[in-house]
Amino acid sequence: MIQFVYLVPLFPLLGFLINGFGWRTIPKSLGGIIGSASVLASFVVSLLIFFEVKNGANATVTLFDFIQTGKLSIPLAFRVDSLSSVFLLIITGIGFLIHVYSTSYMHEDEGMVKYFAYLNLFVFSMLLLVLGANYLVMYMGWEGVGLCSYLLIGFWYKNNDFASAGRKAFVMNRIGDLGFLVGMLLILFNFGTLTYTDFFGQLNNGLEPVRNSVYNWIAICLFIGAVGKSAQIPLFTWLPDAMAGPTPVSALIHAATMVTAGVYMIARSSLLYNLAPDALQIVGWIGAATAFMAATIAIKQYDIKKVLAYSTVSQLGFMFMALGMGAYTTAVFHVMTHAFFKALLFLGSGSVIHAMSGEQDIRKMGGLGKHMRTTQITFLIGCLAIAGIPFFSGFFSKDEILASTFAQNKMIYAIGIISAMMTAFYMFRLYTLTFTGKFRGTHEQEHHLHESPAAITIPLVLLAVLSIIGGYIGLPAVITEHHTLAHFLSSSVTNGLTAHLSHQTEWMLIGISSFIAIAFSIYGYMANRQPNFVPNSGLAKVLENKWYVDELYDALVVRPINELSALLDRFVERMGIDGFVNGVGKSVRWGSDRMRLLQTGQVGFYIFILVLGMTVLFALGFFWIG
Amino acid sequence: MPIQYYLFLSFALFCIGIMGALMRRNAIIIFMCIELMLNAVNLLLVAFSKMYNDASSQIFVFFIMVVAAAEVAVGLAVIVMMYRRVHSVDINILNRLKH
């Protein structure tokens, strides 16, 4: 089955082509079926491939060479191994559920077929990203998902804010992509190849970790790409704005899959990062800072999707924390569990928004649990999972991250614990404000409240089940020495040096995090049972306004650039370039004014010049050159 | 017999054609001089064909003839039109391109 791996991206591509070219003519329901079926087909193929990989198979499937210059040869090749097969399953599996969800969620929208075309294109690009056997193919997928993200955030482009949110996401991603591109060029320049196997093979050939060496620079450049795509400090502000898109899009792209591309890339380049300790330090600190900062912001947000968005940023920060510790498999583990519960939470919030006819402000909700029981329960499961309550999936992965940070860097561990604390708090604040208490909206909205149809609830239930059991493939070392996922991934990902913790310490850590999670969950529930929404002041106001990061960027980057552009326009563009271009025109005109005196209009004169030129050429050719 | 004989002959004819084109003002005569030059080239091609025992250059002569015939058809039509307008075939009258 592995040799047919090209089928996996092929199906969504076909779905995109059909829906994309026929979006004016294809009926909505058919468009949804095409979109979902294509992803289901890839999921089936991915599943078959996964089982083969589980039995130890891995392969590089080359379709054709598309760049062939000199010694450099970059084929369009797919790398199938444990890492990519896990991602395949996450993308196609969750992707399929979200497609099914979308058939119902988007049914009112007139651009539904176009939406499915974009969604399929996204799945295709994402699959290209994780399947590529070299950085260039990954880069193609990387740009492709960026494009789809832009298209889908601005899907309701008639709203100006939404369209500019899409643009913001695109521009910020481009900043990161430049880093990725530079990293790629550095690899090409230093190693002459972009193919993983060749590149890592060269790395393996007895090279010591060297500080400030080229490895660090390559690793940092690649990490800048990851920062852009995975919304880390300082390029995280686009992700909350990206919530302008349809909610399933937020679930699929901006929570479960695309934003984890950075994690995938660093896990894929684990060998490189193992040789670049400085870069790893940076990754870890940025991850910790992001986790902390986003968590603080999430505490004071009132938009249901914004809260989830900041929690996503925060969780991504956790993943990068793990990466910074060299615990790549742990990060991938968290990617997986996070994909389950965050998709669940987003879809649940979508269900809520659906019921509230588009209202997203939690100050106007409350008591929704009475009307939509399934959504409430599944959302609760999601909250439990993300908060890190024991025996839910998030607990295992987050605990593993915290354990790895404790072993390496106590400072980061402290930040991580505080962030986890806040996570539990704001999630239960969100849950409580939304589902319990009295309804605070208008009468019309209350009258309209209803449970969502099966196409929405079934994915919710499935994801809820996954959120519960998903963690058991990576039980901590104290319970069982056999870490299933880490073992499975070890064939393609090499973890950095991890200090082993004694069982005693581990139990202690588990105890601490369990206690914190439970305590702050309850606190979050209790503190928000009787909400009163007074205008915030002091630190709370700073938090509500997201630490004024957007304003800071505006003052530090946007306005100086505008000023500079105006200056350049006035002096360089108008006087320099325009002057030069006009000068060329003027000089040609002046010259031709003189030259046209040669044009006597006398044919005889022309023939004479012709013969003369011929004679001179002959003379030159025969006597001077020859 | 060395090929040089034919080289010189065809160059002589060619140069006579050029002289004619330079000396005369009658458009038709200039046209005829061009035909003369083409024929000089044809002659050279045939000589080379004989030298190399290769038919290709004779085929080139055919193509030159075709082009020459087409050129004469169009060119003479142009000259006739010109004569109809200005009642002369003096090329020096046709200097309007200057303006």
Added chain:
Amino acid sequence: MDLFEILFWILTIGAISSALGVILSRNPINSVICLIATFFAISGHYVLLNAQFLAVVNIIVYAGAIMVLFLFVIMLMNLNADVEPQKSRLVQFAGIISGGILFLVILAALRDSKINGVLEKSSNSVGLIENLGKTLFQNYVLPFEISSVLFLSAMIGAMVIGKKEPSNDLPERSPNQN
């Protein structure tokens, strides 16, 4: 001096003298006749070079068709020595000089050139129509077709150009006046 060379010299003298006649005679009709004579001399050279087919085609195409057209046009315009535009002596002199210089340059250049093929006197079959036909339709089919298209477009172009446009200064002729 064998027959080949005698014929060569006769034809060469004929070709060059009649070519000079083309450019020197004041009467355009004489020029045409001289040019026809030149073509005959060149055809004679073709026969010498075993290109009989080409020789006859040369006569048919150049002497039989192209020059008739020239003659036609000249007769229609009634050009003769009296209306022949003359260039000034200086320009004529410059023309002769520059043409002569070109000839001298080429001669001087060719004197040292390494082209030293020899024309065998024995006849060969290259110039036979069968051979030419095979070469033409095996190796040069595409150029042949393209040149036929060129020819067609030239014909149509000549007709379009030469067509008398309805001009205002001529009174419209009624059909029964024809």
Added chain:
Amino acid sequence: MLLMQIDWLFLIEKIGLITIILLISLGIAAYATWGERKVAAVMQDRIGPARAGIFGLLQPLADGGKLFFKEEIIPQSASKIIFVLGPAMFMVTALMTSVIIPWGPSFEVGGRIISLQVADINIGILFIFGVVSLGVYGIMLGGWASNNKYSLLSSIRAASQSISYELAMGISLIALLLLTGTLSLHDIVEQQHGFWADGYFTWNFFKQPLGFFIFLVCAFAELNRAPFDLPECESELNMGFHLEYSSMKLGLYLFAEYINMFISSAVMATLFFGGYNYPGMDWVSAHAPQWLFVLSGVTAFFVKIIAFILFFMLIRWTLPRFRYDQLMKLGWKSLIPLALINMLITGGIALWLGK
């Protein structure tokens, strides 16, 4: 050295042949004028020339003598050289075609094979075309040099007429060439050996009736014979391009026309009617002495030629003259498409038969 290389006998043989052919051409042409008068007389129900000799047989000599003794006039405003060159060229081109016509079967004398053809060149038919295309110069130069507007009009008419009809003529012959596969007239005649072979007529006429018809019409036009005698139509252009000519220069023009008629009859007989072949020639060849066989071949050829000449004359006195636009329409819009279709069909059949 040079003189040794030349085959003297060969030269003598060819010179003799050329002389004979020229004499016969001139003789036939001379008596064609007599024949024409006689035919005209018969058509118009009168006697015709009868004073000079029996049946007026010496009339051509009388005519020739008269022309020789006429005053030679060259108009003042004519260009002298070209005025003289015109009839000369016309006569020369008229006579040139006879070089490649095989007048009779080859025979052997004293170990030498003597062919009754001056030159068997491998591009015979093209040679005919070349000469035919040159024929127009005599008319054009003569007409222009006379400096007379009738002459000029006539010569331009003649030129455009002959250029127009040359095309159809050439295309009709291409159809024939597709079947013969050779350009040599000698080979073409040999292919038409006898009259009947293998259940087919051997003469090309039976293979190319349409081609022959087109060729015939074009031959009329090329010869400026009625009904295509527009260049010299008396009623419009007085006498056409030889209006200003007198004496023997006029004689040359008149004479060359008859020679042209004779030669084109010979060409048609050669190409389409088997040349010197006649039915039952194999029997004659087996049973008669060689000289008799050759003589019979030559006789058969001349019989065909004279039949054609008579046909030309009959047509002249039967059909009225075309109008000029009718002539052009016939040439461009009827004959050329017809010839093209004929060529295509012939080509298709030749391809189908696998020739």
